Amino acid sequence: MVDSDTLINFLRPSGDKPGALYKQLSRSLNDAIQQGMLLPGDSLLPERELASQLNMSRITVRKAIAQLVDIGMLHKQHGAGTVVTDRVDLVLHKNLSSLNSFTADMKKRGLESHSRIVLREESKATPKEALILNLDENEFIHRLNRIRILVNEPLAYEIAAVPASIISIETALDNSLYESLRAKNMNPVTAKQNIHAINASEEIAEKLEIAPGSAVLYVERRGQAACGRMVEYTQSYYRGDRYDYVVELG
Numbered sequence: 001m002v003d004s005d006t007l008i009n010f011l012r013p014s015g016d017k018p019g020a021l022y023k024q025l026s027r028s029l030n031d032a033i034q035q036g037m038l039l040p041g042d043s044l045l046p047e048r049e050l051a052s053q054l055n056m057s058r059i060t061v062r063k064a065i066a067q068l069v070d071i072g073m074l075h076k077q078h079g080a081g082t083v084v085t086d087r088v089d090l091v092l093h094k095n096l097s098s099l100n101s102f103t104a105d106m107k108k109r110g111l112e113s114h115s116r117i118v119l120r121e122e123s124k125a126t127p128k129e130a131l132i133l134n135l136d137e138n139e140f141i142h143r144l145n146r147i148r149i150l151v152n153e154p155l156a157y158e159i160a161a162v163p164a165s166i167i168s169i170e171t172a173l174d175n176s177l178y179e180s181l182r183a184k185n186m187n188p189v190t191a192k193q194n195i196h197a198i199n200a201s202e203e204i205a206e207k208l209e210i211a212p213g214s215a216v217l218y219v220e221r222r223g224q225a226a227c228g229r230m231v232e233y234t235q236s237y238y239r240g241d242r243y244d245y246v247v248e249l250g
Contacts, residue, residue: 002037004045008053010037021056025064027152033073033084044074044082071150096247099191099223101178102148102156118157118207119145122169129161132222132233140164144177147207155242157207160234177232186231188223195219195245204237215240 002010011028013021032038044050047065051058065082068074077083094105106113125133125141133141141161148156160177166186167177181187198218205212216237223232 007032007037012054013056022060022063022067025054025056025061026067029064029068030073030152038084040084040086042084043077043080044084046081094243094245096193096245099188101176102158103176104178106150113148113150115146115148116154117144117146119143120169122164125161129233133161133163133230135163142167142169153242154208155239157204157237158234159236160232162232166231181225181231186225186227186229188232189226191221191223191232193219193221197240198237200237208237208239210239210241217243217245 010032011025013024013028029038029044038044044065045053047058047061050056051061054061065074069076069082072085074082075085098105103113103115121143122140123143125135125137125139127137129135129141130137130139135141140163142164144158144160144162146158146160147154148158162177162181166184167180178187196218198216199213200208200210200216202212204216205214208214208216210216217240219234219236219238221232221234221236222230223234225231
């Protein structure tokens, strides 16, 4: 662990940085762990002292720390306060029995995520997209390609196709595609997913910031609205070292 003054200077928020203060601190703590400034077994300063030195409220510091506790990078240890875990790799477990968006999934965990839009266009559906979405060959789709990011680290790359008659390129679209569909009563209520492991191509590796050939979970989802209409065809590439799927059996 580096000396306290160096660490505090590294963690100190800046008005030039984007995002709320607790998000800035959460990202800075994550960066400090990844860069070896905080090592497994190291204890953070007590929340009150950390808040004082960073000129933040204690609530802000607690919220930032809670994000990293939730994803297993930090843990609360009796008598030692908040400690860097022995295994600092971020791994999220996704329950296959739930149908929700990446944004909703992260919010449910109490985590803040964001997306980087790589491509947003309206174009004619490919033969495969037309077949899956039950469209004529000359019909258009809204295609949205996004990198899904948590704690400054890409977790997934998604390629989504939705009939343009439901969501057009002019439609206001926030971070959650499902929220936009829900606003039109066209959100998927049932879906079929195919999942298999692949090795990342150079293109996918670049998007996920991993080495080409790394293990990736490829998920193909076809979503259907309550009215029976096919409303979503999404291809997702999840980092194999950051994501796994869980099935609960009864």
